[in-house]
Amino acid sequence: MKLIDDRGRLFGLINIIDLFVVLIVLGVVWGLLTRTAVLERLNRSYxxxxxxxxxxxxxxxxxxxxxxxxxxxxxxxxxxxxxxxxxxxxxxxxxxxxxxxxxxxxxxxxxxxxxxxxxxxxxxxxxxxxxxxxxxxxxxxxxxxxxxxxxxxxxxxxxxxx
Structure with missing residues (x-):
């Protein structure tokens, strides 16, 4: 079994481009969640x-x-x-x-x-x-x-x- 087959799929399961898109979307969601958590800590009321x-x-x-x-x-x-x-x-x-x-x-x-x-x-x-x-x-x-x-x-x- 090849790492990338002739159709551009990783292990014959998922397309590499689709994998990159999913990783980018997960990264953006994670970044938004952590950023809002940090902003809540910084914007404490005083x-x-x-x-x-x-x-x-x-x-x-x-x-x-x-x-x-x-x-x-x-x-x-x-x-x-x-x-x-x-x-x-x-x-x-x-x-x-x-x-x-x-x-x-x-x-x-x-x-x-x-x-x-x-x-x-x-x-x-x-x-x-x-x-x-x-x-x-x-x-x-x-x-x-x-x-x-x-x-x-x-x-x-x-x-x-x-």
Missing amino acids: AEKPVEILFLVENVRQYTVDAIQPGEVVRELRSDETVGTIRTVEVRDYKEKVPDLEGNWHMSPVPGKKELFITVEGRLKEYNGAFRVGQSDIKVGSKVTLKGKRFNVETFVLKIQD
Whole structure:
């Protein structure tokens, strides 16, 4: 038995052209089904809610502290979406664990380094109970890179109030 006979049939059962047409139709149907499933996931409904977020910025110099001012609009770095407006900036000395001569560990301030607690008010999109900015989830403990007119800082989310 030949693979393709003299009439152009595969194993004498089905014409090769018919087989290609059936495969193309099945491919189109499969593509439409998967595309609509992907679009449904992407087009989830969301609601914008007013939130107040507390961010922590660690281990920065005074130049960065001076650049971050209340009233400035803050955006997420990758998506360039607005997170909100800085309401307050609290500056503290940055501290690290340091051993003493007896082997005990103590928190000691690092000269020239600060940590910032930035409170931001804004309106964020809430998808299925989680706040999002661009492709980043805004959850307590998550790392978010924020940018303003004169700064880019890596922050940690400490608190979210809606």
